Each structure stands twice: as structure tokens, then as C-alpha cells.
Amino acid sequence: MHWNPCCCEIGFEVLERVVWQMENAQVGVRITYLLAVGVLIVSPVVVSQYVSSVPASFVFGDSLVDAGNNNYLFSLSKANNLHNGIDFAASGGHPTGRFTNGRTIPDLLGQLLGLSSFAPPYLDPTARGSAILQGVNYASGGGGILNETGRLFLNRLALDRQLLYFENTKSELRDILGEENLNEYLSKSIFSVTIGANDYLNNYETPILTSTDSLLTPQEFQDRLISRYREQLTRLYALGARRIIVVGVPPIGCTPYQRSLRFKINGDCAERPNSLAVNYNKSLKDTIIELNKQLYGAHFIFANVYDIVLGIINNYQDYGFEEAREACCGTGGLYRGLIPCSARAKICPDRTKYVFWDPYHPTEATNTLIANRLLDGDQDDIFPINVRQLAEL
Numbered sequence: 001m002h003w004n005p006c007c008c009e010i011g012f013e014v015l016e017r018v019v020w021q022m023e024n025a026q027v028g029v030r031i032t033y034l035l036a037v038g039v040l041i042v043s044p045v046v047v048s049q050y051v052s053s054v055p056a057s058f059v060f061g062d063s064l065v066d067a068g069n070n071n072y073l074f075s076l077s078k079a080n081n082l083h084n085g086i087d088f089a090a091s092g093g094h095p096t097g098r099f100t101n102g103r104t105i106p107d108l109l110g111q112l113l114g115l116s117s118f119a120p121p122y123l124d125p126t127a128r129g130s131a132i133l134q135g136v137n138y139a140s141g142g143g144g145i146l147n148e149t150g151r152l153f154l155n156r157l158a159l160d161r162q163l164l165y166f167e168n169t170k171s172e173l174r175d176i177l178g179e180e181n182l183n184e185y186l187s188k189s190i191f192s193v194t195i196g197a198n199d200y201l202n203n204y205e206t207p208i209l210t211s212t213d214s215l216l217t218p219q220e221f222q223d224r225l226i227s228r229y230r231e232q233l234t235r236l237y238a239l240g241a242r243r244i245i246v247v248g249v250p251p252i253g254c255t256p257y258q259r260s261l262r263f264k265i266n267g268d269c270a271e272r273p274n275s276l277a278v279n280y281n282k283s284l285k286d287t288i289i290e291l292n293k294q295l296y297g298a299h300f301i302f303a304n305v306y307d308i309v310l311g312i313i314n315n316y317q318d319y320g321f322e323e324a325r326e327a328c329c330g331t332g333g334l335y336r337g338l339i340p341c342s343a344r345a346k347i348c349p350d351r352t353k354y355v356f357w358d359p360y361h362p363t364e365a366t367n368t369l370i371a372n373r374l375l376d377g378d379q380d381d382i383f384p385i386n387v388r389q390l391a392e393l
Contacts, residue, residue: 053188053391053392054113054114054115054188054189054190054243054391055133055134055185055188055189056115056119056133056134056135056185056189056190057106057109057110057113057115057119057134057135057189057190057191057192058119058135058136058137058138058166058169058189058190058191058192058241059106059119059135059136059137059138059139059191059192059194060138060139060159060162060163060166060191060192060193060194060195060236061139061140061143061192061193061194061195061247062139062140062141062142062143062144062194062195062197062198063077063079063099063139063140063141063142063143063198063360063361064099064104064105064139064194064197064250064361064362065104065105065106065137065139065192065194066079066097066098066099066104066121066137066139066140066141067096067097067098067104067106067107067118067119067120067121067137067139068080068096068097068098068120068121068123068124068137069097069121069122069123069124069137069138069139069140069141069157070097070140070141070142070156071097071121071123071124072121072123072124073123073140073155073156073157074154074155075141075142075153075154075155075156076142076152076153076154077140077141077142077150077153077156078097078141079095079097079098079099079100079141079340079341080095080096080097081095081341081342081343082095082342082343083095083101083329083341083342083343083345083347084096084097084098084099084100084101084329084341084358085098085100085101085102086101086102086347086351087101087102087351087364088101088102088103088364089102090118097121099141099357099358099360099361100357100358100361100362100363100364100367101328101329101351101357101363101364102351102363102364102367103118103364103367103368104367105194105247105367105370105371105374106119106137106192106194107367108367108368108371109190109192109371109374109375109387110134110135112371112372112375113190113375113387113388113391115134115135116134117134118137119134119135119136119137120132120136120137121136121137121138122136122137122138122162122165122169128172129172129176132169132172132173133173133176135189136166136169138157138162138163138165138166139157139162139194140156140157140158140161140162141153141156142156142198142202143156143157143158143159143161143162143195143198144158144159144195144196144198144199144202144203145158145159145195145196145199145225145228145229145232146158146199146203146213146224146225146228147160147161148203148213149198149199149202149203150198150202150203152202152206153202159193159195159229159232160232163232163235163236163239166236166239167239170182170186170239170240173185182240183240186239186240186241186242187240187242187243187297188242188243189241189243190243190245190387190390190391191236191241191243191244191245192244192245192246192247193233193236193244193245193246193247194247195229195247196225196229196248196249196280196284197249197250197252197277199225200249200252200273200276200277200280201252201273204216204221204276205272205273205276218276218279219279222276222279222280222283223283225280226280226283226284226287229284229287230287230291233246233287233291233300234291234295237291237295237298242297242298242299243299243390243391243393244298244299244300244301245301245303245374245382245387245390246284246288246300246301246302246303247303247305248277248280248281248284248285248302248303248304248305248306249277249280249281249305249306250277250305250306250309251269251274251277251306251309251310251313252273252274252276252277253269253270253271253272253273253274253275253277254269254270254274254309254310254313255337255356255359255360256325256326256327256330256333256335256336256337256356256358256359256360257333257337257338257359257360258270258273258337259325259333259334259335259337260332260333260334260335260336260337260338260359261333261337261338263333263334264334265334267325267335269313277306278306281304281306284302285302285304285383288300288301288302288383289384292384299385299390299393301382301383301384301385301386301387301390302382302383303374303381303382304380304381304382304383305370305374307380307381308369308370308373308374308377308381309362309366309370312324312355312366312369312370313355316355319369320352320353320365321353321354321355321365322353322354323348323353323354323355324354324355324356325356326354326356327341327354327356327357327358327359328347328348328351328354328356328357328358328363329341329345329346329347329348329357329358330345330358330359331344331345331346335359336359337359338359339359340358340359340360341357341358341359351363351364351365352365353365374386374387375387375388376388
């Protein structure tokens with residue numbers, strides 16, 4: 001292949017924005033907009049042995065995947081303090097607002113798929129223009145499917161608000177890419193939604209300052225959740241998403257917080273929260289199957305993190321861990337699980353040996369195991385296809 005660039009004399013500085021990379025069998029093509037002069041240049045780039053066709057990652061959810069949105073909210077759910085982020089290399093070990101010691105699952109999946117940067121939090125003032133071309137993170141600690149979920153945190157972004165913010169991002173991307181390129185870009189991007197745990201733990205099971213949802217039977221509340229979530233996932237599809245990872249609720253009864261709160265002397269997980277999660281996940285998986293049948297061109301996949309995480313907890317030594325019940329950074333209770341990680345909290349010396357980082361969230365080591373299972377796992381882990389197969393569609 002031969003290519004002779006056209007050279008132009010430009011009398012002023014131009015702003016270059018690399019939009020996205022398209023891959024064919026042999027040659028990658030980089031599309032670059034020189035916005036200041038309205039010139040479109042197409043140039044060949046070297047394609048590595050494995051280059052993902054995924055141009056961007058858009059992340060929705062709660063504190064499991066929040067990349068720092070709550071830093072910009074007046075909220076009681078924050079992670080912008082020590083020792084959070086102590087192993088996050090990109091920040092030099094400084095807290096970023098991630099509720100873990102290092103990378104989250106979407107961070108890891110993005111890297112595994114070949115993205116060169118992490119999706120920035122939407123509320124970060126710098127998350128505009130070229131900074132959003134590889135995706136945006138809308139997740140918020142305390143957020144839920146239902147708008148009333150997490151009221152005890154004062155402020156958080158519910159999924160409805162996150163979808164509204166994505167509409168804003170889509171409008172900005174349209175200005176950068178143009179309508180036709182935008183549709184192609186969105187159809188190839190990966191969308192992930194990790195939400196639902198707060199709807200149980202910080203709504204249904206914690207009626208104080210929340211709502212009347214606790215008056216419903218478990219089945220009634222589950223039906224309400226699934227119905228609302230179906231509408232939200234359908235809305236995400238209508239906004240252009242086609243490759244969508246829907247993450248189930250993990251074994252929420254096994255967190256250091258629940259074990260400490262319920263005074264599980266023998267270390268057992270709390271049965272009721274786990275039972276609620278199991279039943280919810282079954283219904284959610286059925287919903288995913290239905291959406292794939294009903295929405296043309298949709299590829300929803302269900303991430304069974306409940307079984308993945310429970311398997312890690314029950315067989316933690318097989319994965320190289322030494323502790324699966326106690327939080328690495330936390331205070332109070334039998335398992336250091338009552339008060340979140342803070343600069344004053346005692347921290348474990350080796351985070352790679354702990355399943356849980358704080359009273360609620362996994363360590364980067366656990367997140368890495370989960371991310372790899374989602375990337376290449378079988379249908380017991382992720383259904384009907386895994387993330388790598390989704391990216392290669």
C-alpha cells in the first residue's frame with residue numbers, strides 16, 4: 001500500500017483530535033479531524049498483533065465502577081481520601097474517587113480490549129472534547145436503578161440521571177464526529193451497566209430516609225426493579241448502544257460490612273441479602289434474553305458476577321488470597337467492616353492477599369480475576385457470549 005500525504009501551509013495552530021481507529025484485515029485507518037481548518041486527513045497506522053475494534057467504553061453504575069463522579073457531588077459516599085487508590089499507578093497512588101485500591105473492572109476490561117486511556121468521570125470539568133473519545137464513566141457511588149435509592153448519602157447519580165448525561169455526551173460527540181460516524185462509533189463501543197446492589201442494601205433493606213419500597217414483598221420489589229431496569233436498558237439501546245454488558249448483583253451478603261453488621265462469628269455470609277440477589281439475577285438474565293430477541297441488532301450479555309465472586313470467596317486460597325472475610329482497609333466490627341476506608345484506618349500490607357478492599361468493595365486483585373473471567377469466560381460466567389466475543393462481533 002502506498003500513500004502520499006498532501007502538505008498544506010497552515011498559518012495558525014490547529015487542534016488535532018484523534019477520533020477513533022477502524023481496523024480491517026491488514027491495515028488500520030486513523031481518522032483525524034483538524035477542527036480549526038475543517039480538514040479531514042486519513043492516514044495509515046501500524047496495527048499491533050491484537051487491536052480491538054472497540055473505539056470506546058461507556059460505563060454506568062454504582063460505587064463498584066465509579067471513577068470519581070462523586071468527587072464533584074455533595075455526598076456522603078466518596079472515595080477521594082487515603083488510602084483509596086494507593087495502588088492506582090495512573091495517579092501515582094493518589095485517590096481518584098475509585099472505591100478500591102487500584103483499578104475497577106471497567107478500567108481493566110478497557111485495557112484488555114486495547115483502549116489507551118481510562119474513561120474519565122462525566123462530572124470532571126476536563127472530560128470534554130478529545131478527552132471523551134475513548135468513552136466516559138457516569139457511575140456514582142450510592143446510585144441505583146430507582147431514583148429514591150441511596151437517599152441516605154444525600155447526593156448520588158441514579159441510573160436515570162446517568163442516561164441523561166450520556167445524552168449530553170452523545171450530542172457533543174455528534175459535533176465532533178458527525179451523525180453517520182457517530183452511529184458507527186456507538187455501535188462498536190462497549191457499554192457496561194453495573195447497578196442494583198444499592199437498590200437492595202440502601203433502599204429495600206434500609207428503609208430509613210428512603211421510601212416505602214420496604215413495604216413490598218421481595219417478589220414485588222424485584223418485579224418493580226426489573227420493570228424499571230428493562231425500560232432503562234431499552235432507552236440505552238435507543239440512544240445508540242448495541243454492545244451492552246449487564247452486570248448482575250454480586251453476593252452482597254458476603255461483604256465485610258454484612259458479616260460485621262449481622263455479627264457472623266463463624267464468618268458465614270448473610271443469607272437474606274444473598275437470597276435476594278440470586279432471585280433478582282435469575283430474573284435479570286431472563287430479561288436480557290428477551291431484550292436480545294426484541295431489539296434488532298442488540299447484543300446484551302449478562303455478567304454472572306455473583307457466582308464468580310462467591311467462587312473466589314469460597315476458594316480464596318486457590319486464587320492466591322489469604323483473607324476473604326476481612327476488609328483490607330476499614331474499621332469496626334468483627335471484619336473491619338462497619339466504617340469505610342479512611343486515612344486513619346489500618347491498612348493491610350499486601351493488598352494482593354485480600355479479596356475485599358473495604359467493607360463493600362473488592363481489591364484490584366479481585367477485580368482483575370473478575371475482568372479476565374468476563375473477557376474469556378464460558379456461559380456460566382457470562383451469557384450468551386463473553387466480552388472478547390462481544391468486541392469481535
